[in-house]
Amino acid sequence: MSWLKRERTAIKPRAKPAPRSEVPEGLWTKCDGCGEALFQTVLEENLWTCPHCSHHFRVPARTYLGFLADPGSFAERFADLEAGDPLQFRDAKMKYPDRLRHAQRETGMKDAALTGVATVGGKPVSLTLMDFFFMGGSMGSVVGEKVARSIEVALAERRALIIVSATGGARMQEGILSLMQMAKTAALLARLQDERLPFLSILTDPSTAGVLASYASLGDVILAEPKALVGFAGARVIRQTIGEDLPEGFQRAEFVLEKGFVDRIVHRKQMRDEAARLLEFFWRSTRGFAPRGGVSPHTPNPELPAVDGRTGPDPTTTR
Amino acid sequence: MTTWLDFERPVLELEQKIQELRLQAAERGLDAGSELADLEQKAEALRREIYAGLTAYQRVQLARHPKRPYALDYIGACFTEFTELHGDRHFADDPAIVAGLALLEGQPVMVIGQQKGRDTRENLLRRFGMPNPEGYRKALRLMKLAERFDVPVVTLVDTPGAYPGLGAEERGQAEAIAVNLREMARLGVPIVTVVIGEGGSGGALAIAIADVVLMLENSIYSVISPEGCASILWRDGKKGPQAAEALKLTAADLERLGVVEALLPEPVGGAHRDPAAAAAAVKDALLRHLGALSGVLPAERVERRLQRYRRLGVYREGAA
Ligand SMILES: [Zn+2]
Numbered sequence: 116m117s118w119l120k121r122e123r124t125a126i127k128p129r130a131k132p133a134p135r136s137e138v139p140e141g142l143w144t145k146c147d148g149c150g151e152a153l154f155q156t157v158l159e160e161n162l163w164t165c166p167h168c169s170h171h172f173r174v175p176a177r178t179y180l181g182f183l184a185d186p187g188s189f190a191e192r193f194a195d196l197e198a199g200d201p202l203q204f205r206d207a208k209m210k211y212p213d214r215l216r217h218a219q220r221e222t223g224m225k226d227a228a229l230t231g232v233a234t235v236g237g238k239p240v241s242l243t244l245m246d247f248f249f250m251g252g253s254m255g256s257v258v259g260e261k262v263a264r265s266i267e268v269a270l271a272e273r274r275a276l277i278i279v280s281a282t283g284g285a286r287m288q289e290g291i292l293s294l295m296q297m298a299k300t301a302a303l304l305a306r307l308q309d310e311r312l313p314f315l316s317i318l319t320d321p322s323t324a325g326v327l328a329s330y331a332s333l334g335d336v337i338l339a340e341p342k343a344l345v346g347f348a349g350a351r352v353i354r355q356t357i358g359e360d361l362p363e364g365f366q367r368a369e370f371v372l373e374k375g376f377v378d379r380i381v382h383r384k385q386m387r388d389e390a391a392r393l394l395e396f397f398w399r400s401t402r403g404f405a406p407r408g409g410v411s412p413h414t415p416n417p418e419l420p421a422v423d424g425r426t427g428p429d430p431t432t433t434r
Numbered sequence: 435m436t437t438w439l440d441f442e443r444p445v446l447e448l449e450q451k452i453q454e455l456r457l458q459a460a461e462r463g464l465d466a467g468s469e470l471a472d473l474e475q476k477a478e479a480l481r482r483e484i485y486a487g488l489t490a491y492q493r494v495q496l497a498r499h500p501k502r503p504y505a506l507d508y509i510g511a512c513f514t515e516f517t518e519l520h521g522d523r524h525f526a527d528d529p530a531i532v533a534g535l536a537l538l539e540g541q542p543v544m545v546i547g548q549q550k551g552r553d554t555r556e557n558l559l560r561r562f563g564m565p566n567p568e569g570y571r572k573a574l575r576l577m578k579l580a581e582r583f584d585v586p587v588v589t590l591v592d593t594p595g596a597y598p599g600l601g602a603e604e605r606g607q608a609e610a611i612a613v614n615l616r617e618m619a620r621l622g623v624p625i626v627t628v629v630i631g632e633g634g635s636g637g638a639l640a641i642a643i644a645d646v647v648l649m650l651e652n653s654i655y656s657v658i659s660p661e662g663c664a665s666i667l668w669r670d671g672k673k674g675p676q677a678a679e680a681l682k683l684t685a686a687d688l689e690r691l692g693v694v695e696a697l698l699p700e701p702v703g704g705a706h707r708d709p710a711a712a713a714a715a716v717k718d719a720l721l722r723h724l725g726a727l728s729g730v731l732p733a734e735r736v737e738r739r740l741q742r743y744r745r746l747g748v749y750r751e752g753a754a
Contacts, residue, residue, distance in 0.1 A: 196751050197749060201691065202680065204681075206680065207667060207670075208667075256746075287657060287658055287663050289657075290656065290691075291657055292693070294636070294657040296746070298619070298643055302616065302740050302743045305620040309620075325657070327612075328611040328615075332606075333612050347603060347636075348602070349598070353603065356598050357599055362600075365603070374603075374604050374605070
């Protein structure tokens with residue numbers, strides 16, 4: 116195969132990067148943002164963002180994991196969860212199990228989420244990353260279960276929770292059971308709040324519909340990648356409903372930040388540092404994600420400055 | 435009138451004929467007894483035949499029937515002293531959700547329901563029962579009020595979905611729904627939800643996290659409307675009937691899937707054929723379930739509610 120031929124096949128605007136091992140050196144990808152042809156190696160160096168226009172390419176969950184977790188710290192959990200077919204769903208073209216098998220072959224994933232534990236900036240985290248390339252990152256029972264277990268792992272092991280969303284919403288093929296995953300995950304997040312373990316929700320392109328209307332919007336801190344699509348209803352449906360054009364940048368991360376529903380927009384190259392810094396605040400304030408009352412508040416922590424007199428002299432003896 | 439569905443017509447025509455015959459007989463002092471009995475029997479058989487074999491999409495049509503009783507109809511029939519409370523205290527009142535205090539057989543309850551309009555003017559006001567974020571925030575405000583005063587919560591679900599509007603997005607539709615899911619999950623008072631018509635996706639779920647979820651026989655509850663699903667997976671919005679079958683969205687389907695506790699039977703032909711009977715079934719179920727829930731300690735009730743949702747989902751694990 117000639118170099119030219121490879122270039123031509125790869126230059127089609129496709130956002131999906133192939134797994135690193137399968138990418139021959141010298142391939143080009145056209146930037147969806149500015150149209151510039153970018154070397155694969157340049158893209159990889161830039162964590163799949165464009166060095167010219169800062170366009171953030173969509174990447175598989177495993178690729179994103181590499182941007183976020185401390186190198187070598189990840190241990191996957193619940194890897195063998197696989198979807199059932201509770202409705203025996205069949206659409207015009209295909210049975211649901213066939214669609215699943217197809218997506219599995221395409222992505223090498225069993226479903227649209229990757230779950231495990233890791234450290235970020237040295238802090239223990241429980242995390243789930245959604246994978247848009249598996250049926251549009253749709254949330255069915257497996258994604259819901261993996262998010263639920265991530266929350267339970269955070270609770271059981273006193274870890275922070277990080278969920279990276281990349282999804283078009285709930286998975287139609289599991290019907291009402293997909294909808295119920297919204298309830299299941301949100302209910303468990305109430306527990307996480309009660310136990311005051313921090314939850315960082317990271318919104319990548321796209322983070323929409325049923326997922327945005329559950330855990331993705333419930334982060335203690337919500338970070339979004341630049342220009343990520345973040346919205347509940349589809350733009351086409353809204354346009355039909357209101358009968359007028361939508362404003363420039365509607366449902367983009369910057370718009371949503373302006374409206375007050377995300378905390379910060381963070382370039383992918385800064386995401387790990389940002390997440391680590393945020394976790395550090397909570398790590399210090401909770402003395403290592405300790406349970407309320409689990410560690411005596413009178414225990415002096417030499418690494419921390421006195422903030423409320425707790426580390427000062429015992430008030431009962433100095434009165 | 436065009437408010438009757440195609441499959442309802444044969445029964446209606448027969449019923450009309452019976453009514454006419456009865457009137458004529460009365461006017462002329464004739465005895466039409468045997469003929470009437472014959473027709474009545476025929477009507478009954480026809481009703482049974484039609485309504486026993488409804489397709490999923492016919493149920494969808496019944497759930498959306500313009501004559502179907504709406505939240506305020508049930509509130510009027512099941513409760514007394516309903517006192518509507520308005521506003522989310524931040525931005526607006528949302529008429530797509532009605533909420534307030536009422537008495538159920540003398541006991542205070544907080545009742546919250548999605549409300550569709552009966553005519554164009556009212557539908558404009560209530561956006562066909564599609565709430566804005568303010569509706570969900572009002573609902574949550576009143577649930578927290580109920581919690582502080584030990585008042586159980588009843589929610590009535592009847593919405594095509596959350597309103598897909600520009601303002602709704604700007605004011606955080608997704609956040610409003612998400613927060614309700616989390617907060618309802620830990621609300622300290624009993625919650626009973628009845629799906630009375632359309633349970634449209636996240637817009638329905640946002641007031642439907644409950645200890646007990648009931649569905650009227652001809653109501654539906656789905657992750658997406660059959661038409662929406664059809665336009666995506668069939669690439670043809672007119673394939674709604676096929677999508678409705680595939681989505682398993684009827685009350686009977688949901689009971690089989692373990693998503694709702696029970697199905698409340700409707701009068702033959704649907705709730706709109708005998709609203710008083712439908713309301714009586716709802717009231718009876720509310721009394722029964724609220725009575726049982728009030729006997730459970732709050733912490734245990736919240737734990738059971740969490741587990742109710744925690745177990746939902748179908749997946750395989752450990753397959754080679
Ligand atoms: Zn670019």
